[in-house]
Amino acid sequence: MTIFIILIAHWYLSLFFQTFFLHRYASHNLYKMSPTCEKVFFILSFIFQGSSFLHPAAYAVMHRRHHAYSDTERDPHSPIVVTNIFDFNKKTWLEYSELVKQFMNDEIGVKNVPRWPKFEKVTESFPLRLLFVLFYIGIYWFFAPSLWYFLLIPLHIFMGPIHGFIVNWFGHLVGYRNFKDREDNSQNTLPVDFLMMGELYQNNHHQAPNQGNFAHRWFEMDLGYLIAFLLQKLHIIQFKHQK
Numbered sequence: 001m002t003i004f005i006i007l008i009a010h011w012y013l014s015l016f017f018q019t020f021f022l023h024r025y026a027s028h029n030l031y032k033m034s035p036t037c038e039k040v041f042f043i044l045s046f047i048f049q050g051s052s053f054l055h056p057a058a059y060a061v062m063h064r065r066h067h068a069y070s071d072t073e074r075d076p077h078s079p080i081v082v083t084n085i086f087d088f089n090k091k092t093w094l095e096y097s098e099l100v101k102q103f104m105n106d107e108i109g110v111k112n113v114p115r116w117p118k119f120e121k122v123t124e125s126f127p128l129r130l131l132f133v134l135f136y137i138g139i140y141w142f143f144a145p146s147l148w149y150f151l152l153i154p155l156h157i158f159m160g161p162i163h164g165f166i167v168n169w170f171g172h173l174v175g176y177r178n179f180k181d182r183e184d185n186s187q188n189t190l191p192v193d194f195l196m197m198g199e200l201y202q203n204n205h206h207q208a209p210n211q212g213n214f215a216h217r218w219f220e221m222d223l224g225y226l227i228a229f230l231l232q233k234l235h236i237i238q239f240k241h242q243k
Helices: 002-027 035-052 056-068 085-104 117-123 126-143 147-157 159-170 202-207 223-233
Strands: none
Touching: 002 035, 002 056, 002 126, 002 147, 002 159, 002 223, 035 117, 035 126, 035 147, 035 159, 056 085, 085 117, 085 159, 126 147, 147 159
């Protein structure tokens, strides 16, 4: 039972910082925060994403391309264009890796993306990512009741990309559409998105990418937005646009 609690906690903590910091803040600039607060979220995102930490600026640029070219050949990840799961993930990884390389070599200049070059050099260190992997193994060695549970360790190691795959694959392949006239194939995969904290309301989000709340209908619930709204009440962030 302890192992499953650890897995669920890691799933949602990693997911929160991906949706809150990388997606809603870095990619869409949905709210403002102080430079100090931004650095705090840099660090927390790195801690909870661990070995699968995603470079915020590279993530932001790739996601903006996803919106600009959704479900076309220029989309970094469209299950409509690339229907093989392995090729889908390969294409995403290659584009992301190239963007990381460009940012690390100062070959790309993009406005309105969070940057912390000195910290980014640390987070892109392979030995440090390996330390996270060894940390996950250590946790399972201590808490797992049998070696069979070690099969869950890859979920921890690749958690960030796994979250991205779920959203970008199923979010454009399975579900219902509140906005049926959209040219892309974005879907709302779950009526109540308990799994991805609002990220699976892709049809809603593509219709109104600058809206903080991804939920549109009475039964939909965007947990990511609700937490962000609480952070605004605590004066940690300030939304630029409100529903």
